[in-house]
Amino acid sequence: MLRIAVPNKGSLSGPASAMLHEAGYQQRKESKELVLVDPVNEVEFFYLRPKDIAIYVSSGKLDIGITGEDLLIDSGVNAEVILPLGFARSTFRFAAKPGTVSGLEDLAGKTIATSYEGIVGKHLAESGVDASVVHLDGAVETAIELGVAQVIADVVETGTSLRNAGLEVFGEPIMKSEAVVIRRSGVAAEEPKVQQFLRRLQGVLVARTYVMMDYDCRAEHLEQAVALTPGLESPTVSPLHNEGWVAVRAMVPAKGAQRIMDDLYELGARAILTTAIHACRL
Ligand SMILES: Nc1ncnc2c1ncn2[C@@H]1O[C@H](COP(=O)(O)OP(=O)(O)OP(=O)(O)O)[C@@H](O)[C@H]1O
Numbered sequence: 001m002l003r004i005a006v007p008n009k010g011s012l013s014g015p016a017s018a019m020l021h022e023a024g025y026q027q028r029k030e031s032k033e034l035v036l037v038d039p040v041n042e043v044e045f046f047y048l049r050p051k052d053i054a055i056y057v058s059s060g061k062l063d064i065g066i067t068g069e070d071l072l073i074d075s076g077v078n079a080e081v082i083l084p085l086g087f088a089r090s091t092f093r094f095a096a097k098p099g100t101v102s103g104l105e106d107l108a109g110k111t112i113a114t115s116y117e118g119i120v121g122k123h124l125a126e127s128g129v130d131a132s133v134v135h136l137d138g139a140v141e142t143a144i145e146l147g148v149a150q151v152i153a154d155v156v157e158t159g160t161s162l163r164n165a166g167l168e169v170f171g172e173p174i175m176k177s178e179a180v181v182i183r184r185s186g187v188a189a190e191e192p193k194v195q196q197f198l199r200r201l202q203g204v205l206v207a208r209t210y211v212m213m214d215y216d217c218r219a220e221h222l223e224q225a226v227a228l229t230p231g232l233e234s235p236t237v238s239p240l241h242n243e244g245w246v247a248v249r250a251m252v253p254a255k256g257a258q259r260i261m262d263d264l265y266e267l268g269a270r271a272i273l274t275t276a277i278h279a280c281r282l
């Protein structure tokens with residue numbers, strides 16, 4: 001049975017379970033469940049604190065896990081990313097009261113509050129800066145107001161939390177992060193069960209990013225139309241009963257679909273339809 005770690009709380013938890021459910025796996029019904037066996041798919045899910053997941057996976061006790069890239073780096077353990085999942089996107093940044101710090105060079109001798117000492121310690125060491133780091137479990141934005149630190153290093157998405165605390169970022173982002181699937185480093189080849197799991201999640205990612213587009217166009221416009229909708233391999237083209245017309249079917253990125261429909265219409269294509277893709281294996 002494949003053993004998989006899933007975040008039990010926080011920003012990663014809901015979207016991770018939703019993605020697994022979309023991929024056809026059974027998920028827990030209530031947040032107090034810590035382990036769930038999905039006998040049909042031969043998978044056992046362990047609902048763990050996001051910060052602990054890389055530790056379990058690197059120990060080899062669990063085969064794979066879903067966590068944040070920043071949490072993986074922070075833990076400093078022997079595990080690696082095998083699939084980015086596109087949600088819980090964030091940056092990790094330094095921030096301070098406006099006008100007090102302008103760059104890394106000002107950090108020497110200062111105290112930095114963070115929940116991610118691994119990332120901060122590594123970054124300071126690489127930059128040759130000697131500063132103190134104080135660990136806080138969360139709400140680190142308040143640490144400056146309360147005099148525990150002069151600088152914080154934290155996850156920033158919209159920047160609302162920083163603005164509310166009267167802080168502003170400085171320097172380059174320390175790292176970018178998103179939810180990822182991880183496994184222990186140095187595993188020679190993915191076992192078939194892991195490969196199947198990854199294919200299912202990739203299928204969800206594709207189904208979320210692409211739509212299916214169908215349209216009819218005159219045969220003499222086909223090459224131009226196909227240039228607009230090249231599909232993944234290449235579009236399916238079928239003859240229509242009306243001579244000189246063809247029906248075309250291709251996957252297109254959902255984001256640009258309306259623009260493509262406009263362009264196809266201009267080209268003379270008609271009956272242009274898009275439909276959602278519910279599941280996919282590339
Ligand atoms: N506001 C946010 N937007 C996007 N991603 C976020 C946000 N906050 C945290 N994350 C991501 O979630 C993961 C952090 O997990 P963590 O358990 O600390 O989540 P949390 O949402 O901060 O929950 P908690 O309330 O337990 O602190 C990291 O990968 C981090 O980048």
Ligand SMILES: O=P(O)(O)OC[C@H]1O[C@H](OP(=O)(O)OP(=O)(O)O)[C@H](O)[C@@H]1O
Pocket residue numbers: 010011137138139140141154155156157158159160161162
């Ligand atoms: O840039 P924003 O969109 O405001 O998002 C970033 C904030 O979200 C997270 O906090 P969370 O709500 O998880 O609280 P925490 O600090 O206790 O982890 C993170 O720690 C930041 O504080």
Ligand SMILES: [Mg+2]
Pocket residue numbers: 010138
């Ligand atoms: Mg948090």
